[in-house]
Amino acid sequence: MRSAVIVEAVRTPVGRGKPGGSLSEIHPVDLLAVPIRALIERTGIDPELIEDVIAGCVSQGKEQAGNIARHGALAAGLPESVPGTTVTRACGSSQQAAQFAAQGVIAGAYDVVIAAGVESMSRVPMGAASAGADFIGSGVAERYPEGQVSQGVAAERLASKYQITREEMDRYAAESHERATDAIANGNFDAEIVPVVTPNGTVTVDETVRSGTTAAGLSGLKPSFENAVDAARFPEIQWSVTAGSSSPLTDGASAVLIMEEELAFKLGLKVRARFVSFAVSGVSPIDMLTGPVPATRKALKRAGLDVADIDSFEVNEAFSVVPLGWAAEMGVERERMNADGGAIALGHAIGNSGTRLLTTLLHRLERTGGRFGLQTMCEHGGMANALIIERVETA
Numbered sequence: 001m002r003s004a005v006i007v008e009a010v011r012t013p014v015g016r017g018k019p020g021g022s023l024s025e026i027h028p029v030d031l032l033a034v035p036i037r038a039l040i041e042r043t044g045i046d047p048e049l050i051e052d053v054i055a056g057c058v059s060q061g062k063e064q065a066g067n068i069a070r071h072g073a074l075a076a077g078l079p080e081s082v083p084g085t086t087v088t089r090a091c092g093s094s095q096q097a098a099q100f101a102a103q104g105v106i107a108g109a110y111d112v113v114i115a116a117g118v119e120s121m122s123r124v125p126m127g128a129a130s131a132g133a134d135f136i137g138s139g140v141a142e143r144y145p146e147g148q149v150s151q152g153v154a155a156e157r158l159a160s161k162y163q164i165t166r167e168e169m170d171r172y173a174a175e176s177h178e179r180a181t182d183a184i185a186n187g188n189f190d191a192e193i194v195p196v197v198t199p200n201g202t203v204t205v206d207e208t209v210r211s212g213t214t215a216a217g218l219s220g221l222k223p224s225f226e227n228a229v230d231a232a233r234f235p236e237i238q239w240s241v242t243a244g245s246s247s248p249l250t251d252g253a254s255a256v257l258i259m260e261e262e263l264a265f266k267l268g269l270k271v272r273a274r275f276v277s278f279a280v281s282g283v284s285p286i287d288m289l290t291g292p293v294p295a296t297r298k299a300l301k302r303a304g305l306d307v308a309d310i311d312s313f314e315v316n317e318a319f320s321v322v323p324l325g326w327a328a329e330m331g332v333e334r335e336r337m338n339a340d341g342g343a344i345a346l347g348h349a350i351g352n353s354g355t356r357l358l359t360t361l362l363h364r365l366e367r368t369g370g371r372f373g374l375q376t377m378c379e380h381g382g383m384a385n386a387l388i389i390e391r392v393e394t395a
Contacts, residue, residue, distance in 0.1 A: 003261040004102035004275045005392065008043050009359040010035045010194045010255060014206045014347040017121030017249030022203045023196060024122035024251060028057075028064050031196070032072030032118040035255035038194040039114060040076075043257060043269055047077075049112045053084035054101050056093025056117040057351035060086060061129030064351075068118060072253075088351070089280075090380035091318065093117060094254065095354025099387055101258045102275040111263050116255035119351035126249060126350065144286060146233065151380060152225030152246070154289045155319040156237045161290075162325045166240035169320040170218040173245045173344045175334075176317060177213035180341025184209060188340050192363045208248050208347040218244035245320040250347030254355040273362050276372070276388040277303035283382045289322050291384025292376040293329045299374065299386035307332055310388070311370030314357040316377040317342035326376070339364060353377065354385065365391040 012034055015023030023031060032055060040047050055069035069084030089096040094117025101115040136148065149157070159169070183189055184205060196203045221242035231237065264271050279298035283291045292315060300306060313336050315323040323337055340360060343353065354377060361373040376386040 002106050002108060004105035004258055005261045005264055005271045006273045006362055006389065007257045007259050007264055007269050007271065008039050009192065009362045010038045010042070011192055011356050011359045012196050012253050013193055013203050014208060014250040014252040014349060015122070015203065016207050017251050017347070017349065019122055021122045021251055022207045023120070023198065025199050026196060028118055028120035028123060029068055029071045029075050031120060031251065031253045032068060032116060033075035034196055035194055035253050036072055036076035036078070036114060036116060039255050039257045045257070045267070045269065048079055048081065050078060050082045051110045051113055053078070053082060053114045053116060054097040055084065055086050056088065056095070056097040056354055057086050058088055058090060058093055058119060059124045059126060059129045060088065062124045064120065064124045069116065072116065072118065089383060089385065091316065091348070091350050092354050092377040092379045092383065092385040093351045095358065095375065095377055095385045095387065098256055098258070098355055098358055099278045099385065103278065105258055105260050111260045113258050114255055115258055115355055116253065117352040117355040118253040119349040120251045121249040121349060122251050146286065149230070149286055150225065151288065151318065152241060153230050153234070154287065155241045155321050156225060156239060157234060157287060158289045158325050159240060159321045160236045160238065162321070162328055164321050164324050167215065168324060169240060169245040170215040172320040172324055173218055174213045174215045176338065176341045176344035177210050179339065180206070180209040180345035181211045183340035188367065192359050206346050208250055209341065209345045218242065241319055241321065245344065247318050247343035247348035250349040252347065252349035252352040252356060254352055254359050256355050256358055270394060271392045273365065273389040273391050276390050279386045281384050285382035288380060288382040289318065289378045290325070291378050291382060292322065292326050292386065295384040295386035296326070296330060296374065296376050299388050303388050305372065305388065310372045310374045311336065312339060312361060312364050312368070312373045313337040314361045314373070314375035316348070316353055316357060317344045318348060318378055320344060322378050362389065
């Protein structure tokens with residue numbers, strides 16, 4: 001029985017996803033090359049052994065067009081024999097890249113593969129690749145005559161469903177910044193972050209974490225998604241989601257070296273964690289942010305585990321209401337979820353977030369001695385991914 005394991009996982013710091021952000025001067029191909037190159041340098045693996053690079057990227061247009069996985073591999077100095085493919089599953093794109101990579105190893109299609117993710121939202125703004133295009137066609141429009149909703153409106157609907165108040169959202173957001181601030185101060189991210197050299201200096205720290213953020217301070221922000229059309233469509237909405245309780249747009253990249261377990265030991269490489277189970281799920285695109293709940297349940301069932309068995313959870317903080325609603329459904333206490341802060345503080349560079357979460361989850365399990373970790377992400381269109389890893393103890 002083949003097993004897929006993680007040998008190394010790294011990420012760049014995150015920069016603000018707008019002109020002037022700390023990583024905005026770096027071409028997205030070159031940004032992706034940074035963590036890929038670091039995998040080789042840290043492990044000393046012969047790059048000729050790498051059989052593929054699977055990278056998640058959402059806005060596959062402009063500078064991120066043309067199969068950024070292949071170009072990132074070449075920019076990182078990998079041999080020309082190493083191919084690459086770019087995948088998208090909206091916000092879960094690089095988590096899907098990791099799942100495809102690990103599943104390929106288990107199936108015997110690969111022995112050594114890199115899963116990665118990248119998004120430069122400062123250079124390729126969200127939606128730029130599809131601006132002005134009809135990307136749902138007549139069939140989807142006929143199936144959902146009530147019309148599509150934005151993720152912001154979906155967040156408002158989720159808040160209404162779980163009766164999550166504005167105060168709860170703001171408290172959660174402030175806590176995300178507090179936890180990320182503490183993580184930085186305690187050096188929790190030091191081992192996972194690869195510095196990025198830019199024309200303006202070397203970036204080593206996540207730019208979007210705001211020390212001193214309070215719920216009281218966030219309470220003065222206006223709702224970000226209130227509009228007359230959706231107010232008429234969804235009268236139950238209280239309009240309470242703000243920029244403060246939403247993840248900021250960011251730039252970033254991350255990469256994970258995934259291998260067949262016996263080969264890793266044969267090569268003398270440290271096996272860090274083993275993939276246990278995977279799941280994807282779909283829900284109505286009108287309620288797109290509820291997907292992590294069925295995905296989590298499916299991943300747990302396949303692993304033969306319960307929520308009580310999981311030491312650490314990463315639930316992507318697209319909005320405060322996502323982890324709050326998920327925790328209410330799953331019965332998970334706050335202490336085990338997003339312990340080092342989440343995307344509210346650390347940003348959501350959409351194509352990068354899946355392998356960024358995986359990198360942070362792995363390093364936390366090692367730092368705390370936890371055994372099992374689970375990560376899950378909501379995704380545009382009513383989808384979600386979930387996976388479980390098990391830390392491997394080595395002498």
